[in-house]
Amino acid sequence: MSVDDRLGLLTYKNDHESHIKINNHDVCVNTCKDKPCTVLCPAAVYVWNGQAKQIKVQHENCIECGGCRMICPYHNIACDWPRGGFGVSYKYG
Numbered sequence: 493m494s495v496d497d498r499l500g501l502l503t504y505k506n507d508h509e510s511h512i513k514i515n516n517h518d519v520c521v522n523t524c525k526d527k528p529c530t531v532l533c534p535a536a537v538y539v540w541n542g543q544a545k546q547i548k549v550q551h552e553n554c555i556e557c558g559g560c561r562m563i564c565p566y567h568n569i570a571c572d573w574p575r576g577g578f579g580v581s582y583k584y585g
């Protein structure tokens with residue numbers, strides 16, 4: 493089963509507010525050349541928008557793995573967990 497197929501088994505209850513914030517978009521644009529958040533996240537939450545020159549955060553896809561809390565070389569991501577009752581539900585534990 494592919495990763496996409498597995499992700500398709502999850503259910504989400506989205507909060508209206510994002511539980512993930514980029515602290516300083518200027519750091520993403522001007523300092524962070526490799527933008528590892530855009531390749532690490534298994535749910536493609538971080539997408540580089542070259543036209544708008546910013547990282548778009550699709551928080552509703554987050555599977556709460558915690559990887560982005562570690563990978564940003566500039567500690568520029570504030571990723572907390574969703575409020576109780578919101579976020580991802582795993583069918584198989």
Ligand code: SF4
Nearest residue numbers: 520524527529564568
């Ligand atoms: S890894 Fe951190 S600094 Fe780099 S683009 Fe992502 S959020 Fe911005």
Ligand code: SF4
Nearest residue numbers: 533554555557558560
């Ligand atoms: S916690 Fe995991 S799934 Fe959620 S945004 Fe960070 S890397 Fe992506």
